[in-house]
Amino acid sequence: xxxxxxxxxxxxxxxxxxxxxxxxxxxxxxxxxxxxxxxxxxxxxxxxxxxxxxxxxxxxxxxxxxxxxxxxxxxxxxxxxxxxxxxxxxxxxxxxxxxxxxxxxxxxxxxxxxxxxxxxxxxxxxxxxxxxxxxxxxxxxxxxxxxxxxxxxxxxxxxxxxxxxxxxxxxxxxxxxxxxxxxxxxxxxxxxxxxxxxxxxxxxxxxxxxxxxxxxxxxxxxxxxxxxxxxxxxxxxxxxxxxxxxxxxxxxxxxxxxxxxxxxxxxxxxxxxxxxxxxxxxxxxxxxxxxxxxxxxxxxxxxxxxxxxxxxxxxxxxxxxxxxxxxxxxxxxxxxxxxxxxxxxxxxxxxxxxxxxxxxxxxxxxxxxxxxxxxxxxxxxxxxxxxxxxxxxxxxxxxxxxxxxxxxxxxxxxxxxxxxx
RNA sequence: CGGAAAGUGGCUCAACUUGGUAGAGCACUACAUUUGGGAUGUAGGGGUUGCAGGUUCAAAUCCUGUCUUUCCGACCA
Numbered sequence: 001x002x003x004x005x006x007x008x009x010x011x012x013x014x015x016x017x018x019x020x021x022x023x024x025x026x027x028x029x030x031x032x033x034x035x036x037x038x039x040x041x042x043x044x045x046x047x048x049x050x051x052x053x054x055x056x057x058x059x060x061x062x063x064x065x066x067x068x069x070x071x072x073x074x075x076x077x078x079x080x081x082x083x084x085x086x087x088x089x090x091x092x093x094x095x096x097x098x099x100x101x102x103x104x105x106x107x108x109x110x111x112x113x114x115x116x117x118x119x120x121x122x123x124x125x126x127x128x129x130x131x132x133x134x135x136x137x138x139x140x141x142x143x144x145x146x147x148x149x150x151x152x153x154x155x156x157x158x159x160x161x162x163x164x165x166x167x168x169x170x171x172x173x174x175x176x177x178x179x180x181x182x183x184x185x186x187x188x189x190x191x192x193x194x195x196x197x198x199x200x201x202x203x204x205x206x207x208x209x210x211x212x213x214x215x216x217x218x219x220x221x222x223x224x225x226x227x228x229x230x231x232x233x234x235x236x237x238x239x240x241x242x243x244x245x246x247x248x249x250x251x252x253x254x255x256x257x258x259x260x261x262x263x264x265x266x267x268x269x270x271x272x273x274x275x276x277x278x279x280x281x282x283x284x285x286x287x288x289x290x291x292x293x294x295x296x297x298x299x300x301x302x303x304x305x306x307x308x309x310x311x312x313x314x315x316x317x318x319x320x321x322x323x324x325x326x327x328x329x330x331x332x333x334x335x336x337x338x339x340x341x342x343x344x345x346x347x348x349x350x351x352x353x354x355x356x357x358x359x360x361x362x363x364x365x366x367x368x369x370x371x372x373x374x375x376x377x378x379x380x381x382x383x384x385x386x387x388x389x390x391x392x393x394x395x396x397x398x399x400x401x402x403x404x405x406x407x408x409x410x411x412x413x414x415x416x417x418x419x420x421x
Numbered sequence: 422c423g424g425a426a427a428g429u430g431g432c433u434c435a436a437c438u439u440g441g442u443a444g445a446g447c448a449c450u451a452c453a454u455u456u457g458g459g460a461u462g463u464a465g466g467g468g469u470u471g472c473a474g475g476u477u478c479a480a481a482u483c484c485u486g487u488c489u490u491u492c493c494g495a496c497c498a
Contacts, residue, residue, distance in 0.1 A: 015433045371456040
C-alpha cells in the first residue's frame with residue numbers, strides 16, 4: 001500500500017483522547033469516521049484488520065465443521081412474529097431498528113435466530129442431517145441506549161454469529177463444548193488473553209450461557225479469574241443470594257486468592273434448547289418418523305470489539321505521552337513499512353516491489369517532503385509492526401529491520417530478507 | 422430512560438462572569454531552507470460562534486426553547 005494514496009491527516013498526539021487512544025488516533029487520521037453517535041465508517045486499516053480477524057475466525061470454524069452462510073440484514077416482520085419476538089425487540093426491549101414501507105414492515109438484524117432456524121429447518125429434515133452448525137459474519141444493528149468507547153459499544157457493528165442444530169439436549173451440550181474449544185483456539189490465535197466466564201444464570205438452571213471476557217484496562221466488567229480451572233466469575237454474581245450454590249457448582253472454594261481483571265465481553269455462547277424450534281414450529285423427523293424439535297445453540301463473537309481491543313491493548317506510550325500503537329505481527333494486515341530518503345528512493349521502490357511480489361504485505365511511505373523522523377513516527381500511528389529505513393545509514397546492501405514495539409534492530413542482506421517475514 | 426457536562430475555522434482550546442465588528446497553537450496553501458526519531462522562516466486562505474426565537478442601539482456573551490455529542494448510572498444475544 002502506498003502511503004501517498006492513503007491520505008491520512010496529520011495529527012497532534014497531544015490532543016488524543018487518553019482513554020481510547022488507539023481508536024481516537026484512527027478518528028483523527030480519518031481512518032475512523034463517526035456519522036452519528038454509535039455509527040461509524042471504517043478506513044483501510046480497520047477494514048484490512050477486520051479481514052485478518054475474520055480469516056482467523058473462519059479458518060477455525062471451518063476446521064471444526066461449521067458451515068459459512070449469509071442471512072439477510074433486512075428481516076421481514078413476519079419471521080419475528082413467528083418466534084413471538086417482534087414485540088419483545090421493538091416495544092418491550094426497543095432493541096431493533098425498524099422500517100416500514102409499501103412492501104411491509106421490516107427490522108434491521110440485531111441477531112439472526114429466526115433466519116437461522118428457518119434456513120436450517122428447510123434442509124435439516126431428518127435426524128440423519130444432524131448435528132449441523134451454520135455461521136455468518138456481518139453487520140448487526142442494535143438500538144443501544146447508550147453508546148460507549150467508540151467501537152466498544154456502537155449501534156452498528158460486525159459480528160460472527162453461529163447457530164447449531166442437534167437431536168437431543170445431550171448432543172447440544174457436546175456441540176456447545178466443542179464451540180467453547182473453537183473459541184479458545186480463535187482467541188489464542190488472535191493473541192487476546194481471554195477468560196471464559198459462566199453467566200450468572202448458567203449454572204443455576206435457566207439458560208446455560210458463557211461469556212468470553214478479554215482482559216483489558218478499558219473493560220466494562222470485573223472478573224475474578226481461577227487460573228487452574230480457566231474460568232472466570234463476574235464480580236456482580238457475588239452480590240447474589242445464591243452465590244454459595246453458584247461457587248460450589250463451579251468447584252471454587254476460596255475466592256480471596258483469585259486475581260481480579262477488568263474485562264470486556266468479546267464472545268457469548270448460549271444453549272437455546274428447543275425455544276426457537278418450538279415457537280416457530282419447525283421440526284425434524286426422528287428414526288420413527290416422528291416430528292422432534294431441534295436442540296439449538298447460538299454463538300457470537302464481536303469483530304469490532306476484537307479490533308478495538310487489539311488496538312487499545314497495544315497503545316504505546318513514551319514518558320507518559322502517547323506515541324501510537326504497534327499491532328502484534330501475526331495479525332497486522334501490513335507487516336512492514338518502508339521509509340527512504342531522496343537518495344534511496346529507487347532502492348525503496350525496489351524493496352517494496354520485491355516484498356509485494358513475494359506476498360509480503362508492505363506499506364511504502366512514498367509521500368513527498370517529509371523528514372525521516374516524521375515518517376518513522378507515522379509507523380507508530382499506523383501500528384505497523386516492523387520498519388525498514390533506507391536513510392543516510394543505509395549502505396545499499398545491509399537492510400536494517402526494526403521492530404516497532406521493542407525497537408530491536410536486525411541487519412539482513414537482500415537475499416535473506418524474505419525469511420524475516 | 423435518570424443524572425452531569427459540552428457545542429466557537431479540519432483538530433485542541435481562548436474570549437462569556439462584567440454585551441461593543443471573533444483569537445491562539447496545530448493542520449491547510451505558496452515559496453525558500455531543512456530531512457535518522459513529530460524542523461524553520463516569510464506570505465496566505467478559512468469561522469457571521471449547533472439551530473430557532475427573545476431582550477438590547479448592539480449578543481459568541483444575557484433569557485427561552487430545541488438539536489447534537491460526551492461522561493456516570495440503568496439496560497445489554
